Amino acid sequence: MLGSSSTTNTVTTLLDSGASLPTGIGVPRRDHSNPGLGTDARTGVKPYRCSTTLVGVHLAFQGTLLGAKAPAIDWSFANARRHDLADAAWVEHVPGWLTGADELFEVVAGIVDWQSPMVTMWDKRVQTPRLHGILSAADGPPVVEEMGAALTAQYDQAFLSIGANLYRDGRDSVAWHGDRIARTLPEAVIAIVSLGGSRRFLLRPEGGGRSVRFDLASGDLLVMGGSCQRTWQHCIPKVARAEPRISLTFRHRYLD
Numbered sequence: 023m024l025g026s027s028s029t030t031n032t033v034t035t036l037l038d039s040g041a042s043l044p045t046g047i048g049v050p051r052r053d054h055s056n057p058g059l060g061t062d063a064r065t066g067v068k069p070y071r072c073s074t075t076l077v078g079v080h081l082a083f084q085g086t087l088l089g090a091k092a093p094a095i096d097w098s099f100a101n102a103r104r105h106d107l108a109d110a111a112w113v114e115h116v117p118g119w120l121t122g123a124d125e126l127f128e129v130v131a132g133i134v135d136w137q138s139p140m141v142t143m144w145d146k147r148v149q150t151p152r153l154h155g156i157l158s159a160a161d162g163p164p165v166v167e168e169m170g171a172a173l174t175a176q177y178d179q180a181f182l183s184i185g186a187n188l189y190r191d192g193r194d195s196v197a198w199h200g201d202r203i204a205r206t207l208p209e210a211v212i213a214i215v216s217l218g219g220s221r222r223f224l225l226r227p228e229g230g231g232r233s234v235r236f237d238l239a240s241g242d243l244l245v246m247g248g249s250c251q252r253t254w255q256h257c258i259p260k261v262a263r264a265e266p267r268i269s270l271t272f273r274h275r276y277l278d
């Protein structure tokens with residue numbers, strides 16, 4: 023996990039994410055060269071470096087092989103902490119559900135066709151302050167399909183779509199909202215897996231009120247359920263500094 027004492031991972035935005043991005047972000051170029059990185063004399067571990075270049079965005083990630091675990095999930099959900107909210111809404115936070123999350127960040131950053139669609143906000147046409155894409159479980163690494171299977175078994179929902187959000191730095195965010203289709207249903211389950219930099223995730227009662235805060239680190243799972251999309255809103259607020267983060271959002275089919 024980022025920031026763990028046994029690894030020296032850093033994720034840095036090299037180009038200003040404020041650079042104007044075209045709506046189609048294009049296919050990333052990947053560079054797995056390892057210029058000038060020697061074996062660490064203390065640990066005997068050879069560091070590696072990967073970088074993913076998107077048009078207008080360059081995310082570089084540096085880790086050591088100590089942290090380079092094949093991504094794996096905890097099928098037992100042993101760290102799950104349930105929080106019951108008002109109005110029959112609930113949230114479950116599972117810290118460290120996925121190990122090797124930083125490695126998965128690299129892979130997902132490289133395979134998603136990232137877009138920055140235009141949306142209307144306060145009567146203005148603006149680009150979404152984050153990148154968005156769809157991850158097909160069939161095209162992704164096997165652990166993504168495994169995540170869907172584990173979530174289905176645990177929460178008794180078939181998760182059929184996987185959205186991906188890329189927050190390039192602290193200026194990227196998502197405003198207060200309840201998920202569009204889910205908020206018209208009595209109940210819905212939405213699962214979010216965090217990869218890369220840590221971000222604050224806030225929930226507040228629909229219409230306003232005191233917020234509840236979760237600090238989501240790389241590999242954490244957060245699941246919203248019950249009436250949460252109808253009676254509560256959630257957001258990722260802007261912050262002064264943040265490392266790049268990807269969230270994978272697993273949603274079930276709402277209407278058949």
Ligand SMILES: O=C(O)CCC(=O)C(=O)O
Pocket residue numbers: 185187196201214223256257258269271
């Ligand atoms: O990135 C996150 O954790 C939240 C994503 C979200 O709210 C959404 O995709 O609707």
